[in-house]
Amino acid sequence: MTAFTGTARLTRLALRRDRVKLLVWALAVPGVGAAVAQSVAGIYATESDRIGYATTSAASVVARAFNGPVSGPSLGSVVTAEAYTTLALLAALLSTFAVVRHTRQNEETGRAELLGSAVVGRHAPLTAALLTVLAANLLSGLLLALALAAGGLPMAGSLALGAAIAGIGVSFAAVAAVTAQISGTARGANGMAAAVVGLAFLLRAAGDAWGTVSADGMRVVSAWPSWISPLGWANQVRAFDGNRWPVLALTAGFALLAVGTAFVLTAHRDLGSGVLAVRRGPAVAAGSLLSPGGLAWRLQRGVVLGWAIGVVVMGLSMGSVGDQLDSFVGENEAASELITQLGGTDKLTDAFLGTMMAMFALAVAGFAVQAVLRLRTEEATGALEGILATAVSRPRWLLSHLLWAALGTVALLTLAGASTGLGYGLVTGDVPGQVARLTVAGLVQAPAALVVTGLVVVLFGLLPRLSVALSWSAFLLCVVLGQLGALLELPQPVLNLSPFTHLPAVPAADPSATPMVVLLGVAVALTALGLATFRRRDLAVG
Amino acid sequence: MTAISVAGLVKTFGTTRALDELDLTVRSGEVHGFLGPNGAGKSTTIRILLGLLRKDAGEVDVLGGDPWRDAVSLHRRLAYVPGDVNLWPNLSGGEAIDLFGALRGGLDRARRDELLQRFDLDPTKKCRTYSKGNRQKVAIVAAFASDVELLVLDEPTSGLDPLMEAVFREYVTALRDAGRTVLLSSHVMSEVEALCDRVSIIRAGRTVESGTLAELRHLTRTPMTVETERPVDGLADLAGVHAVTVSGATTRFEVESGTLDPVLAHLARFGVRTLTSTPPTLEELFMRHYGDGSAAAPGQRPLPAGAR
Numbered sequence: 001m002t003a004f005t006g007t008a009r010l011t012r013l014a015l016r017r018d019r020v021k022l023l024v025w026a027l028a029v030p031g032v033g034a035a036v037a038q039s040v041a042g043i044y045a046t047e048s049d050r051i052g053y054a055t056t057s058a059a060s061v062v063a064r065a066f067n068g069p070v071s072g073p074s075l076g077s078v079v080t081a082e083a084y085t086t087l088a089l090l091a092a093l094l095s096t097f098a099v100v101r102h103t104r105q106n107e108e109t110g111r112a113e114l115l116g117s118a119v120v121g122r123h124a125p126l127t128a129a130l131l132t133v134l135a136a137n138l139l140s141g142l143l144l145a146l147a148l149a150a151g152g153l154p155m156a157g158s159l160a161l162g163a164a165i166a167g168i169g170v171s172f173a174a175v176a177a178v179t180a181q182i183s184g185t186a187r188g189a190n191g192m193a194a195a196v197v198g199l200a201f202l203l204r205a206a207g208d209a210w211g212t213v214s215a216d217g218m219r220v221v222s223a224w225p226s227w228i229s230p231l232g233w234a235n236q237v238r239a240f241d242g243n244r245w246p247v248l249a250l251t252a253g254f255a256l257l258a259v260g261t262a263f264v265l266t267a268h269r270d271l272g273s274g275v276l277a278v279r280r281g282p283a284v285a286a287g288s289l290l291s292p293g294g295l296a297w298r299l300q301r302g303v304v305l306g307w308a309i310g311v312v313v314m315g316l317s318m319g320s321v322g323d324q325l326d327s328f329v330g331e332n333e334a335a336s337e338l339i340t341q342l343g344g345t346d347k348l349t350d351a352f353l354g355t356m357m358a359m360f361a362l363a364v365a366g367f368a369v370q371a372v373l374r375l376r377t378e379e380a381t382g383a384l385e386g387i388l389a390t391a392v393s394r395p396r397w398l399l400s401h402l403l404w405a406a407l408g409t410v411a412l413l414t415l416a417g418a419s420t421g422l423g424y425g426l427v428t429g430d431v432p433g434q435v436a437r438l439t440v441a442g443l444v445q446a447p448a449a450l451v452v453t454g455l456v457v458v459l460f461g462l463l464p465r466l467s468v469a470l471s472w473s474a475f476l477l478c479v480v481l482g483q484l485g486a487l488l489e490l491p492q493p494v495l496n497l498s499p500f501t502h503l504p505a506v507p508a509a510d511p512s513a514t515p516m517v518v519l520l521g522v523a524v525a526l527t528a529l530g531l532a533t534f535r536r537r538d539l540a541v542g
Numbered sequence: 543m544t545a546i547s548v549a550g551l552v553k554t555f556g557t558t559r560a561l562d563e564l565d566l567t568v569r570s571g572e573v574h575g576f577l578g579p580n581g582a583g584k585s586t587t588i589r590i591l592l593g594l595l596r597k598d599a600g601e602v603d604v605l606g607g608d609p610w611r612d613a614v615s616l617h618r619r620l621a622y623v624p625g626d627v628n629l630w631p632n633l634s635g636g637e638a639i640d641l642f643g644a645l646r647g648g649l650d651r652a653r654r655d656e657l658l659q660r661f662d663l664d665p666t667k668k669c670r671t672y673s674k675g676n677r678q679k680v681a682i683v684a685a686f687a688s689d690v691e692l693l694v695l696d697e698p699t700s701g702l703d704p705l706m707e708a709v710f711r712e713y714v715t716a717l718r719d720a721g722r723t724v725l726l727s728s729h730v731m732s733e734v735e736a737l738c739d740r741v742s743i744i745r746a747g748r749t750v751e752s753g754t755l756a757e758l759r760h761l762t763r764t765p766m767t768v769e770t771e772r773p774v775d776g777l778a779d780l781a782g783v784h785a786v787t788v789s790g791a792t793t794r795f796e797v798e799s800g801t802l803d804p805v806l807a808h809l810a811r812f813g814v815r816t817l818t819s820t821p822p823t824l825e826e827l828f829m830r831h832y833g834d835g836s837a838a839a840p841g842q843r844p845l846p847a848g849a850r
Contacts, residue, residue, distance in 0.1 A: 185631060185670065281634025283665040289637055290644035299630065382628035386681070389592045389622035389694075390645035393614045538595045 003267075006120035010128035014102045015135075022136050025094050029087060029140040029165065030147035036083035037151045039488055044078050053078055054218035062321045062352075065205040068235040069220035076157045076240025079148070086483075088231055089197070091140070091169035095133050096193035099176035102129035105186035107272050116271055123263055126177055130259060133173040141166030157240030164234035167251035171230035172197060174258035181265035184274030191306065198310070203229035205317075230254060292392050292400035299378075300371055300404045304411075307367045311360065311412050312419045318356050319423025319438070322349055353420065353438065354505030360416040361445030361500055362482050364409055365452040369475045371405035372456040376467050382541050394535050402457065402527065409449045417442025441506035447519035448499035452478065454526025461533030464540040543570035544603075545692050545723040546591060551600035553586055553747075560586045562747035563600065568725050568740075570691075573718050575738035576727040577828060583747040584727045585625060588696050591725075592622055605692060618647045620692040621685035625700065625727070627677040629669035635680045636665030642684035654687040660709050675701035686713050692723045699730060711737055731825040741824070743831060750831055759821050762830070763796040766820075771813030780805055791815070 015022070044050045050073040057063040057070040064070075067081040103126055106112040112125060145162030149155045172193065179192035207226025214221060219241070226232030233254075236247045265275060288294050375398060378384040387397055421438030425431035455474055459467040481490065481498040495501045499522070502515040546568035553561040561583045568574040578584050589595040591604050593613035602609055607616045629638050636658075643649025658665055663679045672680065678701045685693055699707050707730075714724055714737050728734050734741060735755065743751040751758055763784060768774070774793045778786045782801030787794045797805050809817070822830075 278668050278671050280666040281632075281637060281668050283634065283636040285637040285640035285644075289633075290641055292645070295630075295641060298633070382624070382626060383630060385589075385594055385624055386622070386628070386642065387645065388594055388613070389617060389620075389624075390642060391614050391618040391647050392645050536596075539589070 003121040003123040004127055006115075006118070006124040007127045007131070010115070010120065010124050011131045014128055014132040018098065018101075018132065021098070022132075025136055026140045026143060029090055030143040032086055032090065033079075033083050033144045033161075034147040034151055035484060035488060036086075037079045037148055037153065039484075040079045040082050041075060041151070044075070047073060050075065050078050051218065057081060058213045058218055058220050061209045064208040064211060064220055065317075065321065068204065069208045069211055069222050069226075070218065071220075071238050071241035072218050074157075074240050076148075076153045076161075079153065080161055080239050084235065087144070087165045088168050088234060089201075091137060091165050092172040092197045092200075092231070093194065095137060095169040095173040096176035096179075096197065097190060098133045098136065099129050099173045100180050100186050100189045100193065102132065103177070104180040104183065104189045104274075108184075108186050112271060123266060126180075126262060126266060130173060130177060134170060137166040137169035137173070140169075154240065156243050160237050160243040160245065161239035163245075163248060164237040164239060167248055167255075168230060168234050170255050171233075171251055171258075172200075174255040174262070175230075177262035178258050178265065181262055181269065182275045184272075184276060184278055188274070188276075197231075200229040200231045204232040204235065207232055208235070292387070292397050293403065295387075296374075296400040296404050299374060300401070300408065303367070303370060304404070304408045307364075307408070307412055308415055311364070311416045315360070315416050315419030316423040319353075319420035319425070319434075320427050322353060322420075322424040322427070350508040351505070353424065353441065354508035356420060357417065357438070357441045357445055358482060358500060358503075358505055360420075360442060361413065361449055361503075362479050364412045364416065364445075365449045365478060365500075366475060367412055368405055368409045368449050368453045369456055369471050371408055372402065372453055372460070373468055373471055374405075375401055375457075375460050376464060379464060379540060380542060385539060385541060388539070395531055398457070398531055398534060402453070405453055406450060409453060410443070410446050413442040413446050413449065414439055415442075437507055440511060444506045444511050444516065445500070445503055447516045447523060448503050450523040451499040451519050451526065454523040454530065457530030458526050458533070459530075461530035461537065464537070544568065545570045545605060546574075546725060547601070547603045548587070548591075549601040551587065551590065551602060552598045553583075553590060553595065554598055560747055561590075561600075564744060564747055565749045565752070566742050567752070568723060570723050571718070571721050572739040573714060573724040573726060573737050575734035575741035576725055576744070577729075577731075577734065577741055577824075578744040582744045584744065585696055586747075587744075588622075588694055588725070588727065591694060592617070592620075619690055620694060621646060621688045621690045623678070623681040623685050623693070623695045623698045625696040625698075627674075627681045629672070629677055629680060631668065631670030633669050634666055635663060635669060635672060635676070638669055638680050639665065639684045639687070642681070643688055646684075646688050646690070648689065649684070649687050650689060651687075654683060657683040657686055657713075660713075661706060673701065675703065675706070678702060679706070682710065686717070690722070692725070693717065694725050696727045697729060698726070699728070699733060707733065731823065731828060735824045743828065745831055751827070755824060758824075758827055760799045762822055762827065763798050764802075764819055764821055765794070765796050767792065767794050767816075767818045768809055768814060769793075769816045770809065771815060774809065774812050777805070777808060780808060 044053055054070045054073045054077070057067065066085060068084050070081050071077045106115070106125065115125065141162035144165060145155075145158040148158035148161065175196045176189065176193040179196070180189040183189040183192055203225040207223045207229065208220060210223035210225070211220045212223075213219070222232065222236065226235065230251060233247055233250045236244065238244050269275060289298055378387075384397070388394065417439040418435050420442070421435035422431060424438065425434035428434065452475065456467065456471045459470050463470065478498040478500060481495055482500050485495045485498075485501075499519055502519060504510065504512055504515070544567055546566060548564060548566040551561050551564040551566075552559070564583065564587060566576070566587065576584055576587075586595065590597050590602060591609050593609040593616070596610055604616055605619055609616060633641070639654060640649065643654070661679045661683060663676060663683060669677065669680070678698060682698055685695070699710050702710060711733065714726070717724060718739075726734065726738060738755070740752070740754050741758065742749055751761075769792050771791070773791065774788060777783055777793065777795060780801070781804070782798035783805060784796045784798075785794075
């Protein structure tokens with residue numbers, strides 16, 4: 001028996017456990033790619049449109065930071081720029097979650113102990129997890145390449161982009177392999193890996209923002225920070241513009257190094273423990289913990305604070321580049337039209353800020369889903385059983401968690417607006433005015449996020465065992481309708497399914513009370529319905 | 543006075559009938575053993591008693607209230623130790639104990655500290671580092687330090703070592719002496735025998751036996767072994783005597799309770815040298831209901847369900 005004995009069996013087990021998730025993953029990446037390719041082909045139909053796109057994108061710091069370095073006026077390059085961030089983050093996060101699910105989470109639940117007692121080598125669980133994720137990335141990368149090629153893009157470039165995206169997934173799978181050894185909990189391992197994804201994004205964004213524009217004005221030569229980020233390497237492959245395959249050697253080297261580190265860490269720790277030791281806690285509880293609300297805050301605070309930091313960093317950086325926008329779209333009629341369409345005004349900066357607020361609202365809705373689903377986590381693990389066997393009523397328990405979820409949602413949107421306003425105010429010299437104006441813009445989005453909160457409560461009340469999957473599906477639907485709805489020219493009734501569709505894009509549009517009041521009413525009604533159904537049902541443990 | 547009274551309780555999950563007209567009566571001030579194999583419906587019953595699950599049919603009364611409707615007010619008067627204690631990984635054991643105490647309406651601080659010491663539990667450790675036994679100790683300490691009328695304990699000692707088990711028994715005995723009521727679901731027969739005034743045995747969602755240990759024994763035959771000066775004969779003809787085997791001076795048989803007197807008179811004529819009677823242990827009673835033929839002692843047939 002070697003350290004790798006049992007790897008094949010564990011890989012089959014992982015594939016069996018994740019068969020639905022992997023299928024969705026393998027189809028989502030090419031699906032997004034194909035949808036973006038099709039809409040880009042429509043909007044930038046002619047060579048001159050694309051030259052305009054490339055020139056303005058290369059000139060704009062915002063575009064460089066968000067879409068990566070442009071690489072010439074070919075259709076494939078424009079598709080790459082438009083789809084890159086979404087595809088990269090999808091591949092990175094799906095890969096980290098999958099690795100942690102099959103390593104640290106198994107240890108946390110005790111499954112790994114049972115497996116470890118069988119004829120299974122020390123390194124087999126991690127190897128099996130990595131093989132599974134490698135297979136998923138290769139498959140989704142290949143399908144992405146085929147989907148792009150089927151849409152009329154050159155085969156070589158499609159393959160290069162597919163490989164680059166798969167490489168991102170593999171890199172962050174390797175990162176997760178390390179964080180799963182360092183942290184003693186799945187939550188911690190996922191959090192650390194997500195932080196590394198965020199860092200890689202910031203490095204790449206900085207490297208591309210500081211980059212220089214080539215002589216023809218249509219390409220960006222990235223600065224060094226892009227070259228130390230796995231997200232940057234995938235750009236430097238320059239799919240559809242040279243297809244520099246050797247760059248992927250950096251990806252492979254990074255992944256091998258990280259996986260090697262993970263194996264060394266595995267060999268030097270006990271099953272179930274992390275490299276980070278678990279600290280001791282107080283012997284006696286503080287008074288602030290001793291109520292359902294106090295417990296809920298204790299369980300939610302880490303998530304709220306983590307989101308708050310992310311939102312502020314994002315808001316400051318977004319706000320501070322707001323004034324560069326005019327050069328981004330000034331000369332490109334199609335892009336200008338698109339932004340106008342998204343923001344509903346000719347004032348491009350306000351349209352941009354309005355769009356940013358809508359994006360913040362969607363992101364914060366993700367927080368809301370995560371926070372409300374804590375209800376289900378508490379129920380599924382059995383912790384709720386202990387609470388409800390004390391003198392705490394079901395409504396009191398549910399509302400104590402919901403209170404923090406709702407307050408957190410409103411607070412995060414306030415922070416998003418205020419930090420964007422601060423960033424924008426600093427570059428335009430009007431801090432108080434911009435902070436006030438954009439805080440309002442952030443808060444306007446709150447009713448829609450609260451509708452999402454209410455929907456999750458209903459799902460928790462009605463279908464507890466399906467609530468996690470259904471809630472995230474509803475959230476994804478809102479994201480797709482919000483981000484791609486206009487681009488894909490979906491009919492209005494479909495767009496109306498998302499609560500975010502109904503809110504004005506402040507500051508580009510004026511705030512209006514009616515949709516906010518109606519959405520708040522819907523949120524309250526959904527919460528009441530969820531509460532009523534939860535009061536009437538059995539507890540569903542496990 | 544009854545603390546818990548359940549009659550004709552039915553609970554179905556999908557097509558599975560988990561509880562099939564279950565009956566259970568727990569008198570105030572007694573320690574009541576609740577026995578049954580895995581999947582018999584013990585935990586389901588307890589969850590209905592706590593208002594965590596909703597009954598489909600039947601009557602349920604806990605401390606004079608309806609556990610579903612009056613959950614909150616009843617829960618101030620009872621404490622629960624689940625079979626599988628799940629805590630919050632980032633809270634310390636001490637925090638979890640104080641939390642449960644506070645949510646139940648108060649906790650005796652001195653008794654809490656005494657219990658921590660007696661159960662040898664380190665309250666500063668995070669719950670994620672606790673073993674199953676230590677997680678159970680957290681729930682036990684929180685329950686025993688609360689001033690409540692009724693304790694509902696679902697296999698509370700399944701993770702405890704024998705030393706801790708002894709401490710547990712000591713506290714349960716003290717609780718009974720203080721007039722508290724305890725419903726104790728358990729697989730540890732010696733524990734139930736040592737602690738319980740009355741027991742209920744359930745099988746496949748139905749109560750098959752209920753009563754004091756003496757009553758349960760009364761319902762079954764007692765195996766006896768007698769050594770006599772002269773070989774015994776004619777014993778099998780007496781009423782209530784079964785499974786007689788004679789091998790030389792030693793005779794083994796089983797006798798129904800209530801028919802012992804004529805049997806002893808009969809045996810006396812053969813010159814009794816030794817006489818041993820081994821009343822069935824609870825374990826044997828239990829196995830008779832659930833064990834296959836192999837598990838029960840030879841010649842003992844299971845009593846029909848509901849024989850009493």
